[in-house]
Amino acid sequence: MSKMHIKLKVNGEEVETLAEPRELLIHVLRERLDITGPHIGCETSHCGACTIDMDGKSVKSCTVFAAQANGADITTIEGLGNPDGLHVLQEMFKEHHGLQCGFCTPGMITRAHRLLQENPDPTEEEVRFGMAGNLCRCTGYQNIVKSILAAAAELNSAKEAAQ
Amino acid sequence: MNEMTPPKEERSEALKGLGCSRKRVEDARFTQGKGNYIDDIKLPGMLFGDFVRSPYPHAYVKSINPDKALEVPGVLAVITAKDLEPLNLHWMPTLAGDKQMVLADGKVLFQGQEVAFVVATDRYAAADGVELVEVEYEELPPLVDPFKAEIEGAPILREDIAEEKEGAHGPRRHPNHIFTWEAGDKDATESVLDGADVVAEEMVYYHRTHPCPLETCGSVASMDKVNGKLTLYGTFQAPHAVRTVASLISGIAEHNIRVISPDIGGGFGNKVGVYPGYVCSIVASIVTGKPVKWIEDRIENLTATAFARDYWMKGKISATKEGKITGLWCHTTADHGAFDACADPTKFPAGFMNICTGSYDIPTAYLAVDGIYTNKAPGGVAYRCSFRVTEAAYFIERMIEVLAIKLDMDAAEFRRINFIKKEQFPYQSALGWEYDSGDYHTAWDKALDAVNYKALREEQAERLEDFKAGKTRKLMGIGLTHFTEIVGAGPVKNCDILGLGMFDSCEIRIHPTGSAIARLGTISQGQGHATTFAQILASEIGISADDITLEEGDTDTAPYGLGTYGSRSTPVAGAATAMAGRKIRAKAQMIAAYLLEVHDGDVEWDIDRFVVKGAPERFKTMKEIAFAAYNQAIPGIEPGLEAVSYYDPPNMTYPFGAYICVMDIDVDTGTTEIRQFYALDDCGTRINPMIIEGQVHGGLTEALAIAMGQEIAYDEMGNVKTGSLMDFFIPTMWETPNYQTDHTTTPSPHHPIGAKGVGESPNVGGVPAFSNAVHDAFRAFGLTQSHMPHDHWRIWQTANKLGLHD
Numbered sequence: 001m002s003k004m005h006i007k008l009k010v011n012g013e014e015v016e017t018l019a020e021p022r023e024l025l026i027h028v029l030r031e032r033l034d035i036t037g038p039h040i041g042c043e044t045s046h047c048g049a050c051t052i053d054m055d056g057k058s059v060k061s062c063t064v065f066a067a068q069a070n071g072a073d074i075t076t077i078e079g080l081g082n083p084d085g086l087h088v089l090q091e092m093f094k095e096h097h098g099l100q101c102g103f104c105t106p107g108m109i110t111r112a113h114r115l116l117q118e119n120p121d122p123t124e125e126e127v128r129f130g131m132a133g134n135l136c137r138c139t140g141y142q143n144i145v146k147s148i149l150a151a152a153a154e155l156n157s158a159k160e161a162a163q
Numbered sequence: 164m165n166e167m168t169p170p171k172e173e174r175s176e177a178l179k180g181l182g183c184s185r186k187r188v189e190d191a192r193f194t195q196g197k198g199n200y201i202d203d204i205k206l207p208g209m210l211f212g213d214f215v216r217s218p219y220p221h222a223y224v225k226s227i228n229p230d231k232a233l234e235v236p237g238v239l240a241v242i243t244a245k246d247l248e249p250l251n252l253h254w255m256p257t258l259a260g261d262k263q264m265v266l267a268d269g270k271v272l273f274q275g276q277e278v279a280f281v282v283a284t285d286r287y288a289a290a291d292g293v294e295l296v297e298v299e300y301e302e303l304p305p306l307v308d309p310f311k312a313e314i315e316g317a318p319i320l321r322e323d324i325a326e327e328k329e330g331a332h333g334p335r336r337h338p339n340h341i342f343t344w345e346a347g348d349k350d351a352t353e354s355v356l357d358g359a360d361v362v363a364e365e366m367v368y369y370h371r372t373h374p375c376p377l378e379t380c381g382s383v384a385s386m387d388k389v390n391g392k393l394t395l396y397g398t399f400q401a402p403h404a405v406r407t408v409a410s411l412i413s414g415i416a417e418h419n420i421r422v423i424s425p426d427i428g429g430g431f432g433n434k435v436g437v438y439p440g441y442v443c444s445i446v447a448s449i450v451t452g453k454p455v456k457w458i459e460d461r462i463e464n465l466t467a468t469a470f471a472r473d474y475w476m477k478g479k480i481s482a483t484k485e486g487k488i489t490g491l492w493c494h495t496t497a498d499h500g501a502f503d504a505c506a507d508p509t510k511f512p513a514g515f516m517n518i519c520t521g522s523y524d525i526p527t528a529y530l531a532v533d534g535i536y537t538n539k540a541p542g543g544v545a546y547r548c549s550f551r552v553t554e555a556a557y558f559i560e561r562m563i564e565v566l567a568i569k570l571d572m573d574a575a576e577f578r579r580i581n582f583i584k585k586e587q588f589p590y591q592s593a594l595g596w597e598y599d600s601g602d603y604h605t606a607w608d609k610a611l612d613a614v615n616y617k618a619l620r621e622e623q624a625e626r627l628e629d630f631k632a633g634k635t636r637k638l639m640g641i642g643l644t645h646f647t648e649i650v651g652a653g654p655v656k657n658c659d660i661l662g663l664g665m666f667d668s669c670e671i672r673i674h675p676t677g678s679a680i681a682r683l684g685t686i687s688q689g690q691g692h693a694t695t696f697a698q699i700l701a702s703e704i705g706i707s708a709d710d711i712t713l714e715e716g717d718t719d720t721a722p723y724g725l726g727t728y729g730s731r732s733t734p735v736a737g738a739a740t741a742m743a744g745r746k747i748r749a750k751a752q753m754i755a756a757y758l759l760e761v762h763d764g765d766v767e768w769d770i771d772r773f774v775v776k777g778a779p780e781r782f783k784t785m786k787e788i789a790f791a792a793y794n795q796a797i798p799g800i801e802p803g804l805e806a807v808s809y810y811d812p813p814n815m816t817y818p819f820g821a822y823i824c825v826m827d828i829d830v831d832t833g834t835t836e837i838r839q840f841y842a843l844d845d846c847g848t849r850i851n852p853m854i855i856e857g858q859v860h861g862g863l864t865e866a867l868a869i870a871m872g873q874e875i876a877y878d879e880m881g882n883v884k885t886g887s888l889m890d891f892f893i894p895t896m897w898e899t900p901n902y903q904t905d906h907t908t909t910p911s912p913h914h915p916i917g918a919k920g921v922g923e924s925p926n927v928g929g930v931p932a933f934s935n936a937v938h939d940a941f942r943a944f945g946l947t948q949s950h951m952p953h954d955h956w957r958i959w960q961t962a963n964k965l966g967l968h969d
Binding site: 020022023027030031034035036037038039040041042043044046047049076077078081082083086090093094095097099100101102103104105106109127128129131132133134135136137138139140141142143144145 | 186187189190191192193194195196197198200202203205285286287375376377378379426427428429431458460461688689690691853854856857858859860861862863864865887888889893895896897899901902
């Protein structure tokens with residue numbers, strides 16, 4: 001099958017690759033660009049393990065063709081923090097035991113990152129509603145909710161201190 | 164020796180040992196997307212395999228034509244049973260003493276069964292090839308209902324063994340019958356039931372479901388033809404057992420096979436089984452000389468890899484008028500699907516179902532289990548439970564409720580008067596187990612107080628009045644459960660899988676500078692072993708947990724063990740860890756005594772050092788001892804500081820717990836709201852409370868799923884109705900409540916640190932708690948038993964049948 005030339009900005013870096021028109025974005029990220037943080041849990045858009053941030057929106061990359069993403073600005077878990085400076089969400093997930101097997105975690109944190117931009121000071125109910133597209137089989141969510149609320153509080157107090 | 168010794172508390176805290184909520188060392192990788200799961204593995208030249216699967220639950224395979232598939236660019240091979248037969252790999256042994264087709268050998272026995280394996284350069288080409296393999300089937304009538312398996316004219320499923328009267332677990336009375344397994348005293352139990360004041364009888368069905376870890380199963384096989392070595396990466400909860408099985412079925416010498424379980428994205432029992440995909444990836448790698456990856460998709464995971472439960476448990480339970488239980492009888496019809504691939508210890512074809520007397524002092528009991536073949540996927544794994552313990556706990560906790568109704572007693576009080584008493588431990592159960600320890604009354608009272616049980620019952624009575632008066636359409640249910648688990652399989656004298664004793668192991672190496680590496684025969688799937696086992700060790704050998712690396716999952720480096728499932732890691736490998744630590748300490752004591760120029764008996768252990776008795780200013784820290792082990796010639800002592808322990812547990816452990824669920828039910832819509840869920844767990848000594856609570860939250864949510872909506876359902880033609888996450892219920896954050904956790908601590912008397920295991924307790928106890936809440940809400944209207952899962956539709960139907968919509 002003939003391939004398309006696809007240009008993306010991934011985690012701040014311009015990248016180019018060739019991919020078949022039918023290739024899913026998650027496969028292009030994982031297999032052509034070696035970005036293996038986002039995972040595949042269902043391929044039907046239910047589990048959210050493949051969640052990435054695309055042009056300022058949370059997107060399940062298992063149900064988007066890479067061709068549709070051509071020109072997009074993408075952030076994955078790899079772009080949120082680095083070993084020298086974890087993102088507050090990454091810190092809070094560690095602090096509050098917001099993960100166990102870790103398979104849902106990249107999608108979960110990437111979605112939470114967008115949620116806190118949509119709603120910087122969410123209630124528990126708003127977190128639960130806003131995160132309902134991401135499934136976890138290990139934690140029962142209680143500590144994930146705690147982690148996200150703690151991150152929101154942390155980010156807000158940092159913001160206040162800066163003002 | 165001239166340094167000031169810090170106070171004991173400070174030194175103890177610095178170790179981050181037993182009992183502290185140490186943050187997980189795994190999380191730095193996982194939160195940054197740097198986990199290394201099976202689908203992340205990429206080897207040079209790697210190919211991809213995908214299955215052609217049967218659309219029919221029962222059919223002859225007349226022909227398979229790969230020609231068109233082989234024309235697809237990128238498709239390199241199509242492997243069928245005919246190709247596997249010369250290698251004797253077209254069938255493989257199951258964990259339960261049966262055998263299973265790797266690829267369809269003349270017929271298919273369940274929808275989704277593996278028929279051919281297409282190998283291609285990438286997953287898209289493989290999928291294209293799958294589409295083009297032409298298979299001609301001749302449909303046969305399916306057997307879906309296990310109660311119709313032995314009626315006249317029932318289709319015979321396993322023609323390969325139709326004439327065999329003897330199976331792996333004794334006589335077979337019909338070609339569709341697998342085994343009958345019995346425990347207890349049948350005659351005595353029937354005579355108790357015949358003469359009893361009160362007898363309750365129910366059919367308790369624990370429906371078929373699936374562990375559905377977020378990561379599906381997969382493998383990467385790489386046969387290096389130059390040096391004859393096979394490396395097999397995969398989602399294996401028991402890597403060493405996989406190596407042995409792979410060697411036995413492939414003929415490759417075991418030392419030439421290296422099995423690696425990388426990070427595993429949840430297991431819950433699903434990854435205990437040996438699947439055709441693993442075998443086919445190995446064969447494909449041998450055939451092509453390249454690494455071959457197989458990753459199943461979610462639909463394949465739900466329809467073809469191991470299911471859980473599917474037990475029809477007919478029960479009778481008797482009591483005196485005063486409410487003292489006198490006898491329990493159970494006959495279980497176990498739907499095992501097309502091949503008996505249950506993951507149970509060899510001598511227990513129905514797992515530990517004979518723990519079904521639960522937390523109660525029941526003097527006489529009898530259990531019989533009949534295993535039956537049907538046209539469904541094989542499996543029968545312990546989905547977040549120890550070998551059929553969830554089924555047993557659900558059965559007894561439902562029977563207790565039904566009998567309480569019959570006696571017109573409060574279900575909490577009824578339990579209390581029948582609990583095994585603290586002074587009765589170790590307790591010999593009527594069905595053959597020796598419960599190691601327990602204090603059920605203390606836990607029960609603590610739980611009832613915590614939720615203010617009396618006030619809840621008063622509120623429920625008021626609600627009922629309001630309901631009857633037409634003031635509300637919501638009923639309130641209080642779901643009680645007191646469960647006893649049996650975990651930590653197990654003693655080699657009665658527990659093995661495929662002849663491999665169920666011990667476990669730990670090997671420790673102390674480095675010269677006083678840090679360490681420990682390797683275990685288990686494998687974490689999210690339980691946080693790298694965090695908690697280092698804590699056990701820190702307390703045993705006085706080296707900070709932060710200075711101990713923990714490794715699992717590579718059979719070339721880890722000592723042999725039977726893996727992680729059935730809550731066995733802490734009871735067995737955790738014990739091995741403590742024992743290996745004690746061996747280190749014993750040698751360290753000799754080294755310290757030599758350095759301090761005293762006799763071995765003249766030094767004593769003090770958190771992180773040996774001190775001379777009566778002279779606390781004279782000591783050697785573990786760091787000093789470690790260095791000395793490598794740089795001094797000590798007479799009579801070998802250099803180095805290493806130890807290995809293979810631990811064969813003397814008994815199982817018996818964690819228990821008291822769970823209470825308060826639920827509101829809208830009778831008009833069938834919707835439910837969990838108002839409160841209180842979970843008290845007693846898992847003996849607590850290693851890391853943070854991780855225990857996380858395990859409880861997760862297990863309860865899996866229990867919520869199972870009790871309230873999750874099932875693998877088949878239609879009458881044998882089609883899977885719940886084969887994707889569209890239909891198979893997994894609760895989201897929105898549906899999941901917050902849980903209150905609590906504990907009591909009754910250490911195991913035979914475990915080196917008194918720990919019992921906890922990962923599965925919340926699933927074992929959670930399911931009956933949710934289900935009992937539903938039943939309790941309708942108790943006043945005469946409901947005794949209804950089948951799970953209690954989804955909105957089923958609850959609506961229950962309310963409707965009880966006349967609540969009239």
